[in-house]
Amino acid sequence: AQKITQTQPGMFVQEKEAVTLDCTYDTSDQSYGLFWYKQPSSGEMIFLIYQGSYDEQNATEGRYSLNFQKARKSANLVISASQLGDSAMYFCAMRGHTGGGNKLTFGTGTQLKVEL
Amino acid sequence: SQTIHQWPATLVQPVGSPLSLECTVEGTSNPNLYWYRQAAGRGLQLLFYSVGIGQISSEVPQNLSASRPQDRQFILSSKKLLLSDSGFYLCAWSVLPGGTGELFFGEGSRLTVL
Numbered sequence: 001a002q003k004i005t006q007t008q009p010g011m012f013v014q015e016k017e018a019v020t021l022d023c024t025y026d027t028s029d030q031s032y033g034l035f036w037y038k039q040p041s042s043g044e045m046i047f048l049i050y051q052g053s054y055d056e057q058n059a060t061e062g063r064y065s066l067n068f069q070k071a072r073k074s075a076n077l078v079i080s081a082s083q084l085g086d087s088a089m090y091f092c093a094m095r096g097h098t099g100g101g102n103k104l105t106f107g108t109g110t111q112l113k114v115e116l
Numbered sequence: 117s118q119t120i121h122q123w124p125a126t127l128v129q130p131v132g133s134p135l136s137l138e139c140t141v142e143g144t145s146n147p148n149l150y151w152y153r154q155a156a157g158r159g160l161q162l163l164f165y166s167v168g169i170g171q172i173s174s175e176v177p178q179n180l181s182a183s184r185p186q187d188r189q190f191i192l193s194s195k196k197l198l199l200s201d202s203g204f205y206l207c208a209w210s211v212l213p214g215g216t217g218e219l220f221f222g223e224g225s226r227l228t229v230l
Binding site for chain 1: 148150152158159160161162165175204206208210216217218219220221223224226
């Protein structure tokens with residue numbers, strides 16, 4: 001079974017600073033994918049970034065980067081130059097390769113608040 | 117481009133009443149379709165997924181059911197709602213093989229059972 005753990009229920013960061021949101025995972029699959037989603041107060045889920053287990057380089061998408069440490073089974077999201085619009089819930093998720101259906105398992109999320 | 121819509125956006129239902137949430141995807145064919153539920157302040161729990169018409173897999177035993185009558189239509193139903201069915205329901209789609217397999221979500225349906 002796959003498990004995603006996000007140990008930070010809430011985080012605060014000042015505008016223009018960088019912030020790291022933690023995510024650890026557990027899986028017996030050799031091939032898997034890791035995702036981060038953003039959920040603003042409106043409720044929609046916005047895909048941010050993806051890291052494949054065989055990708056040698058950390059994924060980056062604009063101000064988002066994924067700090068992938070395979071041996072530690074961690075996939076932390078780094079947001080650089082935080083903006084007020086980054087205030088939202090952030091979810092880490094994993095896709096394994098056992099079973100079918102491309103199912104994603106989600107963590108419990110981290111509520112990020114960006115302050116002036 | 118692909119789009120996903122689900123409705124209704126909000127509904128308040130009495131205990132014991134039926135439920136029907138609908139989701140449709142446009143701009144893609146033969147997608148994988150999913151229903152997730154998010155309880156207040158919690159993560160997302162996968163309820164059902166479908167890899168094709170009429171093919172439904174249930175992840176969690178519960179009071180709900182799902183159907184896929186057409187390739188790009190996914191319906192979540194209940195005959196008699198329970199208080200514990202309250203939550204935020206999200207429909208999503210993905211396409212595999214190819215790509216990274218990320219899920220694309222609809223706008224969500226907020227259900228309150230009283």
